[in-house]
Amino acid sequence: MDSRERMIEVIKRRYHFDAPDVFAAMLKVPREDFIPKEYWNEAYDDNAVPIGNGQTISQPYTVAFMTDLLHLSGSENVLEIGTGSGYQAAVLSHLAKKVITIERIPELMASASGRLNRLGYNNVKVELGQGSVGWEKEAPFEAIIVTAGMKSVPKALFDQLKEGGVLVAPVGLGEDKVMCEYRKLGSGEIEKKEHGLFNFVPFVESN
Numbered sequence: 001m002d003s004r005e006r007m008i009e010v011i012k013r014r015y016h017f018d019a020p021d022v023f024a025a026m027l028k029v030p031r032e033d034f035i036p037k038e039y040w041n042e043a044y045d046d047n048a049v050p051i052g053n054g055q056t057i058s059q060p061y062t063v064a065f066m067t068d069l070l071h072l073s074g075s076e077n078v079l080e081i082g083t084g085s086g087y088q089a090a091v092l093s094h095l096a097k098k099v100i101t102i103e104r105i106p107e108l109m110a111s112a113s114g115r116l117n118r119l120g121y122n123n124v125k126v127e128l129g130q131g132s133v134g135w136e137k138e139a140p141f142e143a144i145i146v147t148a149g150m151k152s153v154p155k156a157l158f159d160q161l162k163e164g165g166v167l168v169a170p171v172g173l174g175e176d177k178v179m180c181e182y183r184k185l186g187s188g189e190i191e192k193k194e195h196g197l198f199n200f201v202p203f204v205e206s207n
Helices: 003-015 020-027 037-042 060-069 087-093 106-118 155-159
Strands: 049-052 055-057 077-081 098-103 124-128 141-146 161-171 176-184 190-199
Touching: 003 020, 003 060, 020 060, 020 087, 037 049, 049 106, 060 087, 060 161, 060 176, 060 190, 077 087, 087 098, 087 106, 087 124, 098 106, 106 124, 155 161
Parallel strands: 077 098, 077 141, 098 124, 141 161
Antiparallel strands: 049 055, 161 176, 176 190
16 A cells, blocks of 8 residues: 555545545645655645645645535536645646636745646646635636635635535634535525534735
8 A cells, every 4th residue: 555545544544534536536646746845754644734935735634525525527617716735726637627726825826837737737727816806717617615714705706606516615713614615506595514623724815
């Protein structure tokens, strides 16, 4: 059993959680390529890892759990808010038709874009921008995922979500956020489900 397989087995055993399609995608992504070299020995531990600029790469279980909540079938255009290292986008690329990912920090945006291109993730597009306004030019999206803790979900993101689509975001005021799954109904109403507490770096608005 290699390191990626052990990571998946730890997630299954520790959380009694199984998501075969998501796990298959995670097995294809070299997590060590998305973290600083000094943390390579932690690449497949079930922990968040610093990536610079006050940001982290989420723990593998969180990535798996959030991805599973999107219920992707392979035909979707997905918007990710908060590129970070690009790891979440890489996982999504194996499960969706196209991924647009927004990063507000220029250094992280540039490094993630270069990394994803080098590794051949051709259906991922990294953009520099403020996540709270989404990415109107390619909306609507069948799925939207927010990878930083928000106090509340901006209206712009719901506006860019296709009817029947799913938005997943960690929401709340403290460090521990409630993982929320929102579905946009045909009437335009938003249905919300809550899925427990997760720890996230805070979402930061631009000045």
